[in-house]
Amino acid sequence: MDALRNLAALGLLLTLTVRAAQAQETETLPLFTPVTGTITSGSSDQWVFAGADGAMLSFDLEAKSGDLDPILTITSSAGALVMSNDDYEYPESQAARLEGITLPRTDTYTVTVSGFGATQGDYELTMQAGFARLSYQDSFEDETRWKADSDTLQLVFGNHRMALILSDAQQRAAAIYTGNAPWDDQYIHIDVPELTARGTWRVGLMARVQDDQAYYLFSLNDQGQWRFSLQTPDGERVLRDWSSHPAIVAGQTTFSLGLLANGTGFDFFYNGQLIGRLSDDSLIEPGQVGLMIETGSALDSELTAQFQNLTITTPGDPIVPQQLLTGNAPVMTQELQRRRLIPADGEMKLIVPESFVTFNRPGVNILPLGGSETYRTFALGATLTWEIATPSLPAGCGLILRAAGQDDYLLAYLDQTGGYGLSQRRGSTFEPGIFDQGPEPGSGPHRLLVIANEDHLLYYVDGQLAGMLDSPAASGTIGNAAVNFESTTTSCQFTDTWVWSWG
Known part of the structure; x- marks a missing residue:
């Protein structure tokens, strides 16, 4: 069905x-x-x-x-x-x-x-x-939900907007939201429909606010640059210094900002477009949100920034997606983190730009990758093409994972007849696993992806969920493979084989 x-x-x-x-x-x-x-x-x-x-x-x-x-x-x-x-x-x-x-x-x-x-x-x-669940939307009609962190900051509410007003040189202040339980993983969206300034300016979006001495700050300045910093009781620590991006227009005074806080991962958006990503684990506790403005160094500096349509979305119930965006290693890790299939606090452990394996008899020929390095919880992906001597025979290419020997490993494969599978080999036998038949896929390129989260495995073929498999968690090596179900010659070319590991 x-x-x-x-x-x-x-x-x-x-x-x-x-x-x-x-x-x-x-x-x-x-x-x-x-x-x-x-x-x-x-x-x-x-x-x-x-x-x-x-x-x-x-x-x-x-x-x-x-x-x-x-x-x-x-x-x-x-x-x-x-x-x-x-x-x-x-x-x-x-x-x-x-x-x-x-x-x-x-x-x-x-x-x-x-x-x-x-x-x-x-x-x-x-x-x-951002995410699927609309957690909060503020039309700025309730002034009691917002608190200025400085007497120098004036807050004005009206027309479904909140204006932050500052005067004098090098002043920085923020409005902190106080009207709800703190948010954990979240996507924060805010519109800036109007901004007027005398001199230079900065505006910012604050996340995981514990108090006025502990929060993350995503800032934008009039020069068309953005920055990400961490405020602590010991001062401000810059995590990403001022950086330009083609999407940011210098001097633009109407725009939107977005911030994804997903575990230790942060994505930054300007007018909906991704402008940067990074990871930091300094502040992982849930917190409130805030809006910041800062004047320049001129003595007569003034800044009024109007904010509108603050919206916070949070993750819905965990659901395994049937389909994924496909691409190279950075594209895939971003996709898997956003779809909440892998955590952001992992690390890219291995990227093999190109590899080849050939086999001319029935069985599985393994090309080990990564030396003796073993992985337990990880995502393993690769792009592959094949040349197979006999078009009608079931033969193809695959990925090896959790290998503990020549006859003890998991094999994820796709063959030229459309057959695909994921199964544990022990000795001369492959145990029951994922086995199915699709339409003939052509010689490629094809993308295989396996996500191993302890004893639960997900297998994707060309971005489509091929199946889920429960298999005892174990550490092992990884590799590429040529797979022949009958006697023929199969040559597999792999590009961008990668491993993202965590835990």
Whole structure:
């Protein structure tokens, strides 16, 4: 049933042109504001939005009436599939959800809403920055929720905005939110619709605020530069000094800032576009949020910054995603951290730019990588292509993990007939594991990914979840492999084999 639903979701792309006459006129999908519509049998609705490179977004699609089983599909302006979902928690829920996905480039994207089979009814669609759960949204109507950390700072509320006003040289002050329980992992979004200044200026977004002496600060200045620092009782420690980015326009006084705090990992956004990433474990306790402004060195400095639409999203219930964005090692680790499949406090232990392995008889030929280094909890990925002498025979390439010898290892493979699997070898026998058959995949490139989190393993083939396997946790080495189920010659070329390890 799940496979049938997945095929239906992907098959939607082939029928969009046919259904165009039945679809609504395309409308713009706003951020943080739910939209509604109605799907009749065989129809679809389309919503468009402008997305920035590296943006982190979540989408929720729920049926509100009828027997509608909604399908959510995101495509690029060229019509290429970016991501799709149907029944993210089947059979408990028929809602569609994509949480924490990363946009691969700046583009105009289309969200298509349709129904599985002949199902129909009303729906509600929401797009959010960051995670799927809307934890807090402030329209700045309640002044009692905010506290100035300095008598020099003036707070003015009105028109669903909060203005921070400072005068004189080299003054820095902040407004701290006090009206809610502290947040742990979170995505913070804030709009700056208007900023006026005499002299230079800085504005900032504060996270994990414990008090006025302990917090993280993401700052932006009038020169088009950003910085990230940690405030402690001993003073300010700069974690990333002032840096430029092509997305930041110097002197721009209307913009938005976003900050992802995900464990020890931090992502920084300007107008929704990713401008930087780093990791720091100095302050991991949950905390409040705050907004900062700072004047320049001129004696007559003045600064008024208006803030609007403070929104905080937090992770939804843990769900294994059916589909992932694919790419090189940095792209994949970012994707896996945002989708909460791996923690940010790990380390890239190994990157092998290119490797080759060939085999001319039945069995598995292993190319060990990384010497004697062993891994217990990790993500292992690679991109591969193959040349196989006999097109009709089951043969392909794979990844070796948790190896403890020539006949004691886990093998994740894909073959040219479309067969794929993940299984533990002990002696001359492969134990029951993940084994299935898909369409013939062609010679590649293909991307394999295994996530080993103690005794639970996830296997992805070309970004699609191939299966989950429980296997006793153990440390072992890793490698590449050529796999022949019958006698033939198989040559495998691997690029960008990488290991991210934690724990």
